[in-house]
Amino acid sequence: MDEIPGFADIEAAAAQIAGHAVRTPLLDNAVLNDVTGREVFVKPEMLQRSGSFKFRGAYNRLSRLNAEEREQGVVAWSSGNHAQGVAAAAAMLGVRARIVMPDDAPAIKRDNTLALGGEIVGYDRYSQDRETIARELVARDGGVIVPSYDDPWIIAGQGTAGLEILNDAHAQGVHLDALLVCCGGGGLTAGCALAAAELSPDTAVYAVEPEGYDDHARSLQSGRRESADTSKSSLCDALLTPSPGKLTFAINQGLLAGALVVSEDEVRAAMRFAFRELKLVVEPGGAVALAALLSNKLPACHERVAVMLSGGNVDPDLFAEVLS
Amino acid sequence: MDEIPGFADIEAAAAQIAGHAVRTPLLDNAVLNDVTGREVFVKPEMLQRSGSFKFRGAYNRLSRLNAEEREQGVVAWSSGNHAQGVAAAAAMLGVRARIVMPDDAPAIKRDNTLALGGEIVGYDRYSQDRETIARELVARDGGVIVPSYDDPWIIAGQGTAGLEILNDAHAQGVHLDALLVCCGGGGLTAGCALAAAELSPDTAVYAVEPEGYDDHARSLQSGRRESADTSKSSLCDALLTPSPGKLTFAINQGLLAGALVVSEDEVRAAMRFAFRELKLVVEPGGAVALAALLSNKLPACHERVAVMLSGGNVDPDLFAEVLS
Numbered sequence: 025m026d027e028i029p030g031f032a033d034i035e036a037a038a039a040q041i042a043g044h045a046v047r048t049p050l051l052d053n054a055v056l057n058d059v060t061g062r063e064v065f066v067k068p069e070m071l072q073r074s075g076s077f078k079f080r081g082a083y084n085r086l087s088r089l090n091a092e093e094r095e096q097g098v099v100a101w102s103s104g105n106h107a108q109g110v111a112a113a114a115a116m117l118g119v120r121a122r123i124v125m126p127d128d129a130p131a132i133k134r135d136n137t138l139a140l141g142g143e144i145v146g147y148d149r150y151s152q153d154r155e156t157i158a159r160e161l162v163a164r165d166g167g168v169i170v171p172s173y174d175d176p177w178i179i180a181g182q183g184t185a186g187l188e189i190l191n192d193a194h195a196q197g198v199h200l201d202a203l204l205v206c207c208g209g210g211g212l213t214a215g216c217a218l219a220a221a222e223l224s225p226d227t228a229v230y231a232v233e234p235e236g237y238d239d240h241a242r243s244l245q246s247g248r249r250e251s252a253d254t255s256k257s258s259l260c261d262a263l264l265t266p267s268p269g270k271l272t273f274a275i276n277q278g279l280l281a282g283a284l285v286v287s288e289d290e291v292r293a294a295m296r297f298a299f300r301e302l303k304l305v306v307e308p309g310g311a312v313a314l315a316a317l318l319s320n321k322l323p324a325c326h327e328r329v330a331v332m333l334s335g336g337n338v339d340p341d342l343f344a345e346v347l348s
Numbered sequence: 349m350d351e352i353p354g355f356a357d358i359e360a361a362a363a364q365i366a367g368h369a370v371r372t373p374l375l376d377n378a379v380l381n382d383v384t385g386r387e388v389f390v391k392p393e394m395l396q397r398s399g400s401f402k403f404r405g406a407y408n409r410l411s412r413l414n415a416e417e418r419e420q421g422v423v424a425w426s427s428g429n430h431a432q433g434v435a436a437a438a439a440m441l442g443v444r445a446r447i448v449m450p451d452d453a454p455a456i457k458r459d460n461t462l463a464l465g466g467e468i469v470g471y472d473r474y475s476q477d478r479e480t481i482a483r484e485l486v487a488r489d490g491g492v493i494v495p496s497y498d499d500p501w502i503i504a505g506q507g508t509a510g511l512e513i514l515n516d517a518h519a520q521g522v523h524l525d526a527l528l529v530c531c532g533g534g535g536l537t538a539g540c541a542l543a544a545a546e547l548s549p550d551t552a553v554y555a556v557e558p559e560g561y562d563d564h565a566r567s568l569q570s571g572r573r574e575s576a577d578t579s580k581s582s583l584c585d586a587l588l589t590p591s592p593g594k595l596t597f598a599i600n601q602g603l604l605a606g607a608l609v610v611s612e613d614e615v616r617a618a619m620r621f622a623f624r625e626l627k628l629v630v631e632p633g634g635a636v637a638l639a640a641l642l643s644n645k646l647p648a649c650h651e652r653v654a655v656m657l658s659g660g661n662v663d664p665d666l667f668a669e670v671l672s
Binding site for chain 1 (some may be wrong): 395
């Protein structure tokens, strides 16, 4: 594959994951329409295998390893959702998976990764570099690195979620004015933007980020890849990436309508709304796009809007605390 | 309509609610398959308008009121989910809805009913009879009573959930060995049993009840409608009906494979499983069928099983307590 994936790569990824990934539905909710004054469609990727969209890209990459690569296994770094996606895909394909994961990752993500047969290599997020650790593991024992976003197979795999949204909307006779995507490293956003560029070029695609990790928003403004201060903590553990990826930013810079930023209070309110009205369990990082919609950050001209709920791997204690 | 509805009435109800009710998907989950050792399909009716399957029957009934009846409005009794379903349907059709609801109904159900424009008439569940109160309201002010289960339109409406399960399974090339349905008064169970009897007669349909309210289980054994001791409390507020309905029992007696009973601990464990693995918010009464599956109450011969998750209207405090 060329470095920058194209629409054909997303279609190929859709064929590759068919029958292995969950074909998640496109939902609508009367209360959500009422409170926003728009026609809203929700893509519930917490229903995906491993509890987030990450399985899509992971399976698309791992299922294309050659025999020698499968023998060596894979190495990845992840705050937890890519870890579970890689571990799930690796288990299905009989491949060893080692994951470099921060020591402060949510327990549910660590436990699920282990339950899926993944091997966790812990590190301190504030003093150690996860990519260096991963490359050392590969240098020592061999194995193929599976990046969490800056990889054409991963971007194409995540893009299948956008492809499904656009196809399902089209099947319902709906033209989407906007698509809101939760954004960390930008792989899901880039994949969705590529899908929209082909299938519905006048649908405005927005990246949504949490306060403190608004590196896409600032990068889109400055025109170059800006960094986040990774010494800061955030409720949105899934979105704590240091900067947009090279590949993902090259795509997103050309295709996004903009980037929106939400506060932690807005994220918590979105999680409560999802509990109370949508009856879906959304993790903080998976709720930022909904938070942007509910806090009215989207231009009023976008009447028909799809919102990605990208994952639901949240510790029960934190979820209970958010509800209370 | 004849007193006992038939399959044609379910098909007519499906046409009647199309475009008004949510066409909920049929989901599968790898972890659920793994832990049960079966191929399991989940019908997430908490995603339905008003947060439970009850909207189906309510809309099917209310949309058939004649002009004079619409003018008079409707009166219903409900522990909360039928209330919300009736209130939602009434609001869409411009009909007044008065609901007799116990004073100890969950706050979320009361609040949602009011938010939907329903008028609540409270009563004490332990000392007053809700049907008497409803009939007095009608005698005084007029209006049409909309029973919560013992009514052919209601049964046919709820049966559309079963129709969708069987149609979606068929479209995936799956023959269901069993279908587990949460059971209070038996309307959803009867509707699903009627749908299965036509579309998949060798699918075993089971009613699932909570301990203390196992009146269907005992009625199926004795061959006559047995009563529950309604002085007892239960976590499953949606299923506290005094006995099987006349119509629903006439249907269920002939069509069910059996009834299963689950404990409160099993219900809590099912709610936690749904949170952790399915990422769905399930209320206690909506979790009994999943609880029966997870606690292995179903004969091992049923390899392909569909499970109804009938609602998700649960107070955040209770949900947080169950998670902890």
